Structures are given as C-alpha cells and as structure tokens.
Amino acid sequence: xxxxxxxxxxxxxxxxxxxxxxxIKFHVEGNPxxxxxxxxxxxxxxxxxxxxxxxxxxxxxxxxxxxxxLCPPGGEEGIHKLADLLGVDFKPFGGDTAxxxxxxAFIDENNCIxxxxxxxxxxxxxxxxxxKQMHTIIAAECTGCELCVAPCPVDCIDMVEIExxxxxxxxxxPVYPLRPAA
Amino acid sequence: xxxxxxxxxxxxxASNKAQSNQKPITQAALPSRLVIPLHQHVGNSAKxxxxxxxxxxxxxxxxxxxxxxxxAVHAPTSGLITAIDMQKVAHPSAIPDLCITLxxxxxxxxIAREPCDDWQAVAHTDLRHRLRDAGVVGLGGAAFPSDMxxxxxxxxxxxxxxNGAECEPYITCDDLLMRERAAEILQGAEIMRALLYAxxxxxxxxxxxxxxxxxxxxxxxxxxxQNMEVVSVPTIYPGGGAKQLIRVxxxxxxxxxxxxxxxxxxxxxxxxxxxxxxxxxHGEALISRIVTVTGNVGQPQNFEALLGTPVNExxxxxxxxxxxxxxxxxxxxxxxxxPSAEVGVIKATNCLIAMSDKLFPPALPALPCIxxxxxxxxxxxxxxxxxxxWFAQSKNLLKAQEYHLFDCIECGACSYxxxxxxxxxxxxxFAKSEIWAQETSKKxxxxxxxxxxxxxxxxxxxxxxxADKLAAKEKAALEAKALKSAAPLPPAGEGANVSLCDAPVxxxxxxxxxxxxxxxxxxxxxxxxxxxxxxxxxxxPQQQAEIAMIEARRARIRELALSSADEHTxxxxxx
Numbered sequence: 001x002x003x004x005x006x007x008x009x010x011x012x013x014x015x016x017x018x019x020x021x022x023x024i025k026f027h028v029e030g031n032p033x034x035x036x037x038x039x040x041x042x043x044x045x046x047x048x049x050x051x052x053x054x055x056x057x058x059x060x061x062x063x064x065x066x067x068x069x070l071c072p073p074g075g076e077e078g079i080h081k082l083a084d085l086l087g088v089d090f091k092p093f094g095g096d097t098a099x100x101x102x103x104x105a106f107i108d109e110n111n112c113i114x115x116x117x118x119x120x121x122x123x124x125x126x127x128x129x130x131x132k133q134m135h136t137i138i139a140a141e142c143t144g145c146e147l148c149v150a151p152c153p154v155d156c157i158d159m160v161e162i163e164x165x166x167x168x169x170x171x172x173x174p175v176y177p178l179r180p181a182a
Numbered sequence: 183x184x185x186x187x188x189x190x191x192x193x194x195x196a197s198n199k200a201q202s203n204q205k206p207i208t209q210a211a212l213p214s215r216l217v218i219p220l221h222q223h224v225g226n227s228a229k230x231x232x233x234x235x236x237x238x239x240x241x242x243x244x245x246x247x248x249x250x251x252x253x254a255v256h257a258p259t260s261g262l263i264t265a266i267d268m269q270k271v272a273h274p275s276a277i278p279d280l281c282i283t284l285x286x287x288x289x290x291x292x293i294a295r296e297p298c299d300d301w302q303a304v305a306h307t308d309l310r311h312r313l314r315d316a317g318v319v320g321l322g323g324a325a326f327p328s329d330m331x332x333x334x335x336x337x338x339x340x341x342x343x344x345n346g347a348e349c350e351p352y353i354t355c356d357d358l359l360m361r362e363r364a365a366e367i368l369q370g371a372e373i374m375r376a377l378l379y380a381x382x383x384x385x386x387x388x389x390x391x392x393x394x395x396x397x398x399x400x401x402x403x404x405x406x407x408q409n410m411e412v413v414s415v416p417t418i419y420p421g422g423g424a425k426q427l428i429r430v431x432x433x434x435x436x437x438x439x440x441x442x443x444x445x446x447x448x449x450x451x452x453x454x455x456x457x458x459x460x461x462x463x464h465g466e467a468l469i470s471r472i473v474t475v476t477g478n479v480g481q482p483q484n485f486e487a488l489l490g491t492p493v494n495e496x497x498x499x500x501x502x503x504x505x506x507x508x509x510x511x512x513x514x515x516x517x518x519x520x521p522s523a524e525v526g527v528i529k530a531t532n533c534l535i536a537m538s539d540k541l542f543p544p545a546l547p548a549l550p551c552i553x554x555x556x557x558x559x560x561x562x563x564x565x566x567x568x569x570x571x572w573f574a575q576s577k578n579l580l581k582a583q584e585y586h587l588f589d590c591i592e593c594g595a596c597s598y599x600x601x602x603x604x605x606x607x608x609x610x611x612f613a614k615s616e617i618w619a620q621e622t623s624k625k626x627x628x629x630x631x632x633x634x635x636x637x638x639x640x641x642x643x644x645x646x647x648x649a650d651k652l653a654a655k656e657k658a659a660l661e662a663k664a665l666k667s668a669a670p671l672p673p674a675g676e677g678a679n680v681s682l683c684d685a686p687v688x689x690x691x692x693x694x695x696x697x698x699x700x701x702x703x704x705x706x707x708x709x710x711x712x713x714x715x716x717x718x719x720x721x722x723p724q725q726q727a728e729i730a731m732i733e734a735r736r737a738r739i740r741e742l743a744l745s746s747a748d749e750h751t752x753x754x755x756x757x
Contacts, residue, residue, distance in 0.1 A: 042623070043630035053634065124633040143630045166221060169275040170619055171611040173577075 033062045040081045044073045045123035046145030048097070053123065067091065073144070075099040103159040104142040105149065109134050111156035118148035118157060184413055187433040189426045191560040192418040193595045195351050195515070197390060202474050202482040203354040207362055209486050210473075211499060216258055216284040216490030217526035218244070219271040223319040224326045225251030230282060236263045239293035241467045244282055247314055253327045254317040258469040258488035261286040272493075272511050272528050276521030284490065295465035306377055309462060316461035317468045317529075322424075322451030323512060325530040328458065331450070332377040334443060341432055342380040343449040344371055346387040346394060347415060349422030350513030353533040355472040356452050358484045360387065360394035363456055364401035368410065370455030373462055378448055383410040385452070386427045388417040419515065420593040424449040426562055438589040453532075473527060475500040477510070477535035487527050493534055494523040502536050510535040514542070515594040549602040557596035557606065563589045567596040571606050574613035579620070582613050590614075665693060 037058035044054070049070035051057040060066035061082070068082040069091040076092070076099070083090045093099070107118070107127075114132040126142045129135030149157050162168070221227035228245030232238060238257040245255030262285045268278035298304060298312075310329040319325045322345060344367070348356040360367060371383050387395050398412045415421055415430050425436045428447050436442045442449060453471065460466040469489055473496065476482035480501030487496050493509055510517040511531055527534075535541075557567035565586055573582035590610050597606045721729075 038631070041627070043627040043634065045630065045634050054631070123637065124630050125637050126633070141629070141633065143626075164275075164277060166271070166273055166275060166277055166279045168619070168622075169273075169277055170615040171274075171608070173612050174605050174608040 031059070031062055034058045036085060037061050037082065040074070040078065040085060041071060042073045042078065042143075044143040044145040046073060046143070046147060048072050048145075061086070069093050070097065072097050072099045101161050103144045103161045104139045105137045105144070105146070106158050106160045107135055107137055108156040108158070109136065111154050113154055115153060117151040117153065121147045121151045123147060184411070186413070186415060187430055189421075189429045189562050190564045191562045191595060192420065192426075193560050193598055194417075195419055195598060197417070198351045198476070199354050199357070199390070202352070202476040202484060203357050205481070205483040207358050207472055207484045207486055208499075210488070210491060210496055212259065212286050212288065212290070213488070213491045213495040214285075215264075215492065216261075216286065216488060217269055217492060217524070218255060218258070218282045218284060218490035219269075219526060219528055220245045220255055220280045220282065221271075222255065222325060222489070222528040222530065223253040223317075224324065225249065225253070227280065228252060228255045230266050230280070232257075232263050232266075232282070234263055234265055237261070237287075238263060238284070239291050241295065241469060242293045243315070243467070244284075247327075251327060251330060253319050254315050254467070255282075256317055256467040256469050256489075257284055258490055259284070259286045260289050260291040270522045270525050272518070272520055272525045272531060274518040274521075281526070297465045298462055301373060301462050302376065304462075309373065309377060312465075313458060313461055316457075316466070318454065318457050318461050319468070319529050320451055321453035321457060321471060321529065321532070322422075323516075323530050323532060325528075328450070328454055331443075331448060332374060334378045334380075334448070336379045338446065339378045339380045339443055339448050340382065340446040341448075342371065342375050342378055342383045343424075343428055343431055343447060344383060344385040344452050344455055345422060345424060345427055345449055346385055346391075346398070346452040347422030347427050348391070349388060349417070349419045350515050350517075350533075351419075352476050352535055353474050353513050354476075355474045355484055355532050357391045357394050358474075359456060359472050360391070360452055361397045364394075364397045365405055366459045367398070367452050367455045368401050368405055368407055369463065370457070370459030371410065371450075372407065373458055374448075374450060374455060380448065381409060383407075384431045385410070385412045386415045386431050387412060388421060389414045390417040419595065420562055420591065423562065423591050423593060425591065438586065468529060471527070471529060471531065473531055474533040475536075476533065478503045478506045478538040478541055479536050487531075489529060490526040492524050492526055493520060496527060497523070497534060497536060503538065505538045505540070506536040507539070508537045510537060510542075515598070516592060545605070546603045548604045551602055551604060554601060556599045556601065560595040560599050562593060562595065563591060565589060567606055570613075571604060571609050574609040577613075577616070579613055579617050583617065587613055587617070662696065665696065 034055070035058075038055055041054040041058060047053065049057045049066065051060055051066065057066060057071065061068060068086065068088065069079050071078055072093065074081075079092070080090055082088075105127075112129075112134050114129065114134060116129065116131050116135070118135060119127045119129055123145060124141055124143055126138045127135050127148065128138055144159065146159055149159065220230060226247075226249040229248045230244065231246045232242075232244045237260075238244060239260045240257060242257045243254050244257050244263070247254050263282060264285050265283040267281065267283075269281040269283070270276065271279045271281065273279065296312075301309065304312075310332060313329040313332065314327065318328045320328060320331070346356050346360050348354070371385075374380075375383055385398055387398065389395070395412055395414050402410050402412065413431055415427070420426055421430060424442070428434055428436060428442055428449055432447055434442070434445050434447055436445060436447075457468050457471075461468065470486055471489065472484050473487045474482075474484050475497055479497060480503060483500060485496060485499065493511075497506075497509070509520045509523055510533075511520050512518060512533055514535060517533070517535065551568055551571060553568055555568060558565075561567055563586075567590075569585050570582055570587055570590070573579070573585065574587075587610060592607050592610060594607050597604065600606060
C-alpha cells in the first residue's frame with residue numbers, strides 16, 4: 001500500500017517535471033491567434049477600424065474587445081475569413097462603414113510644398129521626399145489607407161481609384177439563367 | 183514503329199479543317215493601317231521606343247522588351263507611326279491596351295538585317311539575345327517568350343517535342359506551314375536542339391494531316407537530319423495540348439506547377455521553330471504569321487498576315503458572308519470572342535473564325551448539373567470537373583484548389599459533352615483568376631506588413647538614439663561643470679600657447695576638450711588683435727562723422743548691456 005503510494009507520487013513528480021520543462025522549452029511568445037488574425041487583415045494600416053493599425057485591431061479581436069466587421073479594406077470577404085477563423089457568424093458591415101474600391105494616393109507635385117507631414121503619416125513608408133523637396137507616392141507600395149490626405153496643409157493629395165486593366169482584369173462569375181425565360 | 187502512349191479522356195468534335203486546307207498560303211494584301219499592341223506575349227508589356235510622327239522601317243524595333251520575361255515588338259512594314267494610344271485589343275476583357283498605329287507607306291522597305299550563315303559558331307547566349315530582340319514567342323497560342331524556354335544545362339533535356347498536332351477544329355495554319363515550309367521548320371528545330379542540348383527531336387502530327395506528315399518526313403530525309411522523327415499521333419482533342427502531346431510521345435506526365443524541362447522534355451510549336459530559323463538565319467524579326475481565316479466566309483484559307491492587320495481587313499480578303507455577327511480568335515473550343523473586328527492580328531492569332539447563327543447557334547440555357555460524370559470521362563487532366571464546378575460555383579476556392587483546379591488546361595472537353603449545357607470552363611476561369619487576385623493581394627498585404635513593422639522599428643530606434651544622445655550630452659555637461667570647479671582654467675596668456683601637441687596625452691578627454699576650446703578662443707582673440715579695420719584712411723568728414731555716431735551708439739549699447747547685466751545679477755542674488 002505504501003509502495004503503491006510512493007510509485008504514484010514518483011510518477012506524478014516525473015510527469016510534472018516533464019510538463020514543467022515543456023512549458024519552458026516550448027513557450028510561445030505572444031498570442032498565436034493574434035498572428036493568425038493579422039494574417040487575414042489587409043495590412044493597409046489605415047486605422048478605419050478605430051485601432052492604430054492592423055496588429056492592434058487583431059489583438060483587440062483576439063481579446064474579444066472588437067467586432068469582426070470593422071475593416072472596410074478587407075471587404076465582406078475579409079469578414080467571412082475572420083468568421084471562419086474564429087468560428088463565429090458572419091456579420092455585415094454596419095452603418096456607414098463600407099468597402100471602397102481600391103485606390104492609391106496621388107500627390108499633385110505642382111502644389112506640394114515639401115512639408116514632410118504626409119511622409120510622417122504614411123504607415124508603410126510609401127512616400128519619397130525630404131523637407132522642402134517635392135514628395136511623391138511610391139504607387140507600388142501604397143496601401144490606399146488615406147492617412148496622408150488629412151495632414152496635407154495644401155490639400156495636394158488625392159486618392160486615385162485603381163482602374164481595371166489587362167493585367168488586373170478578372171474573369172467574371174458566369175451568369176446564366178438556369179431556365180429559358182418564358 | 184514507335185509505341186505511343188495514351189492520355190485520359192478526349193473527344194472527337196467535327197474537325198472542319200477541310201474548308202481551309204485546300205488552298206496554299208496566300209500573302210495577305212498590305213492593309214490600310216496596322217494596330218500593333220505592345221503586349222502580345224506572356225510577361226511584361228514592351229516599352230514603346232518610337233514617337234508618333236516618326237517614320238519606321240520594316241523590322242525596326244518599336245517596342246523594346248522590358249524586364250526579364252518580355253519580348254520585342256517590331257514594325258511589320260515601313261511607314262509612319264500615327265499614334266501610340268489605348269485601343270481595343272484581342273483580349274476577352276475588351277479593355278483597351280497600349281497600341282502603336284502604323285500607316286504603311288507601301289514601300290515595304292527593310293531595315294538592315296543581320297543574317298547569320300553559320301549559327302553554330304555563335305554563342306548560345308547571343309542566339310537567345312537575338313531571339314529576344316527578334317520578338318520570337320510561342321506561336322501555338324500561349325505566346326511565351328521563346329528565348330526563356332530555350333535555356334538548359336547539358337544532359338538535362340533528352341527530347342525536344344515539336345508540336346504539329348493542331349487538334350482544334352477549324353485551324354489549319356500549322357498544317358499548311360508544315361506542308362509548304364517543312365525544311366525551314368526543321369532547320370529551326372536544329373537551332374532549338376542545340377540550345378537545349380537535346381538528343382532527339384520528335385515531331386508530333388495528328389494523323390488527319392497526311393500531307394503535312396509526308397512533307398515533314400521527306401524534308402528530314404532531304405536535310406539529312408539525324409535523330410529526328412515525325413510521329414503520326416491519333417486524332418483526338420486535345421491531343422495538341424503540350425502536356426497531352428508530351429504524354430503521347432514520351433509517356434511522361436507533367437503535373438501543374440512542374441516544368442517539363444525538369445522531366446527532360448521541352449515542347450515548341452512548329453511555327454515557333456520556323457520563326458526561330460527566320461530570326462537567326464535571316465535576321466528577320468517576327469512581324470508576320472500564318473492565320474487561318476475560316477468559318478462563315480466564302481473562301482476559307484490561310485494567309486500570311488502582318489502582325490497588326492485589322493481583323494476586318496484580313497477577313498475581307500476571304501469574302502465574309504453577310505450574316506457574320508462576330509469573330510472568334512483561336513479555335514471554337516478554346517478561342518475567345520473578339521471584342522471588335524477592328525483589333526489587330528497578334529502573335530497568338532492562329533485562326534479567325536467568322537461566326538454565324540448557323541455555324542455557332544446561341545448556347546442553350548444551362549440546366550442544373552445531374553452529376554452524370556460524362557465530363558470526368560473526357561477530362562484529359564483526369565480531374566473531377568463536376569466537383570470543380572460545384573466548388574467554383576459556390577466560390578469555395580480553397581476546395582477547388584484541393585481538387586487540382588490548376589491542372590485544368592481549359593480545353594473545354596467537359597463543356598462539350600455536358601448534357602446540361604453548363605459553361606464549365608467559364609466557372610474554372612473565374613475561380614482561377616479569383617485565386618490569382620487573392621494571391622496578389624496577399625503578397626501585397628505581406629509586403630505592407632513588413633514595411634509597417636520596419637517603420638515602427640525604425641521610429642523606435644530613432645527615439646532611442648535621440649534619448650541616448652541627450653543623456654550623453656547631459657552627462658558631459660555635468661562632468662565639465664565638476665571639472666571646472668575642481669581645476670580652474672589656466673590664465674589666458676598661457677592658454678594662447680597651448681596647441682593640440684602641447685595637450686597632455688594622458689589627460690581626461692573632458693579636460694582636453696576644454697583646452698581645445700580655450701585655444702580656439704585665444705586664437706580668435708589674437709586674430710582680432712592683428713587685423714585692423716580697412717579703408718580707414720582718406721575719409722571724408724561726412725564719413726568720419728558717421729563713424730563717430732556709430733561708435734557713440736555702440737558705447738551706449740555696451741553701457742546699457744552692462745547695467746542690465748548688473749541689475750540681473752542683483753535681482754538673482756536677492757531671491
């Protein structure tokens with residue numbers, strides 16, 4: 001009876017040691033769910049969700065503090081993906097939050113005074129320029145977040161919609177009536 | 183007799199080739215204008231290097247290749263460039279793309295060409311550059327730059343497959359080319375074989391083209407080509423697909439995302455081999471191609487047409503019938519509806535079919551899928567088209583990819599046999615382009631995330647650097663103060679003699695700095711003592727009076743400054 005207790009206690013201590021070791025050895029830094037949510041978000045860093053960037057929004061969703069329908073650049077597709085990931089129901093955009101067509105910022109170089117305010121606002125360093133030098137958008141890197149539009153003191157930044165061209169054109173969803181129109 | 187392999191499925195649509203393969207290749211008349219798109223190939227669009235109003239010669243480069251995967255575009259005849267603008271092109275989207283408009287001057291004057299009598303003496307890299315500059319791309323329909331495909335290590339590729347199968351109904355351009363220009367095709371194949379270090383050349387031709395097979399066989403004998411064989415393959419659609427032909431000839435199956443070169447095979451269209459020969463041997467850029475004009479026309483036949491020839495002007499030479507209501511570029515199975523009859527012929531235009539309601543009755547309305555799996559029986563890629571349809575229709579793209587959507591070659595055999603008339607291929611195309619778009623935006627998002635994180639890191643680092651600098655400065659100031667109170671500075675007279683060399687080497691750096699500053703101040707004082715005000719002689723009384731006034735003002739300011747400083751120190755002392 002006593003030996004049985006000893007054996008059970010020894011096993012418990014040994015397993016406890018293994019678990020304790022594993023907890024230290026395989027410790028996961030940060031919340032992996034945040035990373036997964038962040039991977040689904042469009043990384044425009046626009047702050048339209050009310051959080052200062054995609055990662056903070058992902059953290060808020062993971063903590064249950066934010067809804068999944070606050071990201072207009074992600075579109076309804078993004079909400080679907082978040083719903084799938086988190087195992088919750090799809091929730092349409094509410095109120096005046098709605099996805100806009102994709103756009104890039106454009107600086108009217110005739111009016112730019114070289115104040116660098118937009119450069120400081122750009123979350124992805126997509127504006128080239130220096131103090132009292134003309135600024136210009138690196139269109140390939142621009143996420144269309146619109147954060148540079150408001151700080152410009154001379155209103156020389158416009159958002160230009162990306163037009164459909166041969167390279168970004170997509171085959172449309174086939175729409176065929178299932179039955180002949182009577 | 184070579185033993186052949188089979189691929190799964192396939193169909194036997196009415197071939198409709200007899201209409202257009204009776205007449206020899208006709209040289210198309212010089213059109214009134216040429217509309218030459220700059221994006222006729224896979225990869226980056228060519229960059230225009232001419233201007234409107236410029237006169238160009240036949241074969242002159244008007245669009246330079248841009249980037250790694252790209253190809254040059256040439257003036258198909260001599261004439262005047264009248265516009266470089268957005269025009270409708272042969273693309274299913276009907277979106278305009280950048281085109282160069284050329285009005286021929288009728289002289290058809292060539293630019294200086296660089297023929298090459300002995301291509302074997304030319305380095306392989308140079309041969310590839312020549313092909314790139316000559317704008318040679320795959321003429322089977324994919325228009326992939328050929329120079330990119332003609333690169334290989336030694337002993338990597340065993341077999342070069344020349345594709346003369348031409349399995350799609352109506353099209354006969356390769357058939358006629360092989361009948362009439364077999365010797366030159368084979369010469370081109372020799373260049374390709376050398377570039378690829380391939381051992382054997384297999385030329386696959388469907389057995390419904392006996393004249394072409396005979397012509398190619400006799401050309402091999404006449405040219406004494408070694409290790410080259412014409413293989414008559416069974417006529418079955420889509421036996422002319424590169425993957426299917428490779429399978430039939432060699433038994434090798436090429437999966438999606440795998441390059442056939444890694445399996446020891448490379449495949450080219452016979453037209454590409456012909457253009458390769460013209461480009462290397464004669465220095466002629468790819469400026470024309472054989473186009474089958476058939477369907478609802480009076481005299482269906484093959485034309486050698488300049489690239490950029492407007493479709494309506496080309497079809498006019500074959501006598502279009504009045505009830506024509508549109509044109510297909512390519513075959514009826516895989517071709518595309520042209521958005522306009524004004525678009526120019528491009529490098530991928532192998533066939534133009536005039537449509538009429540009689541030849542191409544409007545599609546019957548689609549009915550629900552009854553899961554009869556007839557599509558499974560005919561799919562050459564051994565897919566489950568009915569499942570793919572289901573997933574594409576419900577936009578379940580992940581699942582579609584799991585069912586190997588990207589193995590689909592869009593041959594249309596499934597749609598052809600579907601008893602419910604479902605346009606299956608259109609669903610697959612939709613799903614594919616949707617997946618591509620998602621991948622592109624995913625890549626963009628990842629790049630944005632990386633840039634954003636780097637920016638955060640940079641801002642943090644700059645903040646830290648600034649704080650460190652400030653801390654260091656404050657520390658230095660404190661130390662200097664402590665030093666000053668501990669050891670008073672030497673008198674100014676001695677300090678004037680202190681130079682860098684005299685400074686004690688083992689001195690504390692703060693002390694050295696103080697000495698240096700003192701030395702600099704003394705030096706400035708000495709300079710001030712030595713230098714005298716200039717232009718002080720021969721002054722007019724008026725100037726002297728002015729100087730006196732200024733001096734008086736300065737003295738007053740000095741007095742004021744001194745008294746206010748005293749007040750200040752007094753006030754300070756009182757508190």
